[in-house]
Amino acid sequence: MTIEPGPARYDAIVVGAGFSGLYALHHLRGLGLRVRVLERAHNVGGTWLFNRYPGARCDIESIEYSYSFSDEIQQEWVWTETMPTQPEIEAYLNFVADRLDLRRDIAFDTDVVAMTFDETACEWLVATAAGESYAAPFLIAATGILSVPLEPTIPGMDTFAGTSLFTSRWPEAGADLRGRRVGVVGTGSTGVQLIPVVAEEAGHLTVFQRSPAYTLPWTVRPFAPGELDELKAQYPQIRAAQREHPVGAARLSAFSVLLEMLAKPPLKSASREDRIRAVEERGIMGALDWGDLFFDIEANRMAAELYGEAVARIVTDPATARALTPSHPFACKRPIIDQGYYQTYNRDNVTLVDLRTDPIVSVLPTGIKTGSEIGSGVHELDVIVYATGFDAMTGALSRIDVRGRDAASLGEFWATEGPLSYLGLAVAGFPNLFTIQGPGSPSAAANFVAAMEQNVEWIGACVSYLRRHGYRTIEAQPDAQQNWMDQAAAIVESTVLVHPSCNSWYNGGNVPGKKRRYMGYTAGIPEYRRQCDEIAAQDYAGFTLA
Ligand code: N01
Numbered sequence: 001m002t003i004e005p006g007p008a009r010y011d012a013i014v015v016g017a018g019f020s021g022l023y024a025l026h027h028l029r030g031l032g033l034r035v036r037v038l039e040r041a042h043n044v045g046g047t048w049l050f051n052r053y054p055g056a057r058c059d060i061e062s063i064e065y066s067y068s069f070s071d072e073i074q075q076e077w078v079w080t081e082t083m084p085t086q087p088e089i090e091a092y093l094n095f096v097a098d099r100l101d102l103r104r105d106i107a108f109d110t111d112v113v114a115m116t117f118d119e120t121a122c123e124w125l126v127a128t129a130a131g132e133s134y135a136a137p138f139l140i141a142a143t144g145i146l147s148v149p150l151e152p153t154i155p156g157m158d159t160f161a162g163t164s165l166f167t168s169r170w171p172e173a174g175a176d177l178r179g180r181r182v183g184v185v186g187t188g189s190t191g192v193q194l195i196p197v198v199a200e201e202a203g204h205l206t207v208f209q210r211s212p213a214y215t216l217p218w219t220v221r222p223f224a225p226g227e228l229d230e231l232k233a234q235y236p237q238i239r240a241a242q243r244e245h246p247v248g249a250a251r252l253s254a255f256s257v258l259l260e261m262l263a264k265p266p267l268k269s270a271s272r273e274d275r276i277r278a279v280e281e282r283g284i285m286g287a288l289d290w291g292d293l294f295f296d297i298e299a300n301r302m303a304a305e306l307y308g309e310a311v312a313r314i315v316t317d318p319a320t321a322r323a324l325t326p327s328h329p330f331a332c333k334r335p336i337i338d339q340g341y342y343q344t345y346n347r348d349n350v351t352l353v354d355l356r357t358d359p360i361v362s363v364l365p366t367g368i369k370t371g372s373e374i375g376s377g378v379h380e381l382d383v384i385v386y387a388t389g390f391d392a393m394t395g396a397l398s399r400i401d402v403r404g405r406d407a408a409s410l411g412e413f414w415a416t417e418g419p420l421s422y423l424g425l426a427v428a429g430f431p432n433l434f435t436i437q438g439p440g441s442p443s444a445a446a447n448f449v450a451a452m453e454q455n456v457e458w459i460g461a462c463v464s465y466l467r468r469h470g471y472r473t474i475e476a477q478p479d480a481q482q483n484w485m486d487q488a489a490a491i492v493e494s495t496v497l498v499h500p501s502c503n504s505w506y507n508g509g510n511v512p513g514k515k516r517r518y519m520g521y522t523a524g525i526p527e528y529r530r531q532c533d534e535i536a537a538q539d540y541a542g543f544t545l546a
Helices: 019-030 071-076 086-099 189-201 227-233 235-244 254-261 272-288 297-314 318-323 410-417 448-468 478-492 525-537
Strands: 012-015 035-038 112-118 123-128 133-136 138-141 163-166 181-185 204-209 350-354 360-364 367-370 378-380 383-386 401-403 433-435 474-476 543-545
Touching (some): 012 019, 012 133, 019 035, 019 138, 019 448, 071 235, 123 138, 181 189, 181 367, 189 204, 204 367, 227 235, 297 318, 318 350, 401 410, 448 525, 474 478
Parallel strands (some): 012 035, 012 138, 112 401, 181 383, 204 350
Antiparallel strands (some): 112 123, 360 367, 474 543
């Protein structure tokens, strides 16, 4: 008789070794738990390992987009620029993994395919693609909010004879675009970062734009000699300010600029002269820096018009400038900041194709065919780069076969009921599964690292509480979950964030067939933290402990 080896047992399993998973491992280890992290990649980094396209960087300052839990780490690590590039963030996460000796508890190249809650044993069984199995009472999904790429389904994509590249899994060895005819599909945050950099290298760049972006001009610069040391000396104050700030970043960031706009005078009561002067003096910022754009769709449309005028002052070809003017409301999608985006369209080697009037028909072996192109209708290309976004927030867990009570599937639950969650941390019917920054959490509209640290610490305290009191399971109650999601929805009810013309990863509108619901919590991290703490202090109100 042969005895099948049982699963490898731990106190907690963490799925994912990006920012969240690394901190979850460190924090839970510190609480005395035996933890195993399962990571599909060969290294740490998560989204900052995969999204290594040219120009990738964060739009929050490095000293704030970093772990705050360890003063040693923040003092030792040296950031070189105000806003960090992808290679620097990747190197930082490797530094943290080594500094805290995290790798010994991480299984790399381990692709989780199924997670099943065993109701009798009160534990999660986790299965990997390679057939290994792991078991633990607590399961922490640190699977990322933007980790599942959304590939378009354009007819003929696989017939392309040149090189197809996806920004979300850019080759580690890089891609040589020098002198080549490159097409970029997608003009979200990724496209806007990529396009100016590729334009410098490519022989010719053709941008295929479905929705023009609103993007705020930004200067990123290397730290001056001594500047970082001065900032490091102020870290206690910097972190304290961050903690109190709604978006978890008190210094300049894409989010804080938006918040500051709220306090500005309304566009609707400004005279035509005032509006034009604002654009003359401040360009794009002058078009958007008004207080009523978030709540009043009419004001928002007026701002879009002004925005078009501001773009036309930068982009010399009038038709291109018109094509770059957005037709969806400003601020309904995530804010974008750029460096020289519009100036790029003045280059001789850059062409813009406006897919609103000239849609993609198919990909051919030689390039991309669009609808109303004069002549052959084919844009000849050597390389196509897809920067087409992500199935956000629920995508990663929906692709794993997650089974909770009564073998109910999490993916099916979200697909039919919409992306529901209690605090973004737990889903009714899935005991002992903690989701870091799930739907209904602040992450979508905040500094992810700050929001994530709060989640990890809350989970750590919760697990300690359960163990201390002898509880074996914790489970969100359906009513509490619904109330939480309703509360999150009520905050944005009167804003352009939920305008029907807005399709974004915030509301799932970017994924064909996805149940539409705004997935963020926008009352700010401090208020979110207050509510999470209150719930914990009330012996985890809204959860059933058994
Ligand atoms: O994705 P997106 P992203 N044919 O969804 C277009 C974070 N991030 O990767 O808008 C043609 O914003 C699509 O068009 P439309 C950040 O949170 C952060 O750029 O659907 N086009 C859109 O233009 C960000 O919000 C940084 O009409 C197609 C684009 O592809 C999030 O990641 C940097 C298409 C997708 O834009 C996602 O950004 C980069 C099709 N079939 C990313 N399908 C920082 O700076 C899609 N598109 C921190």
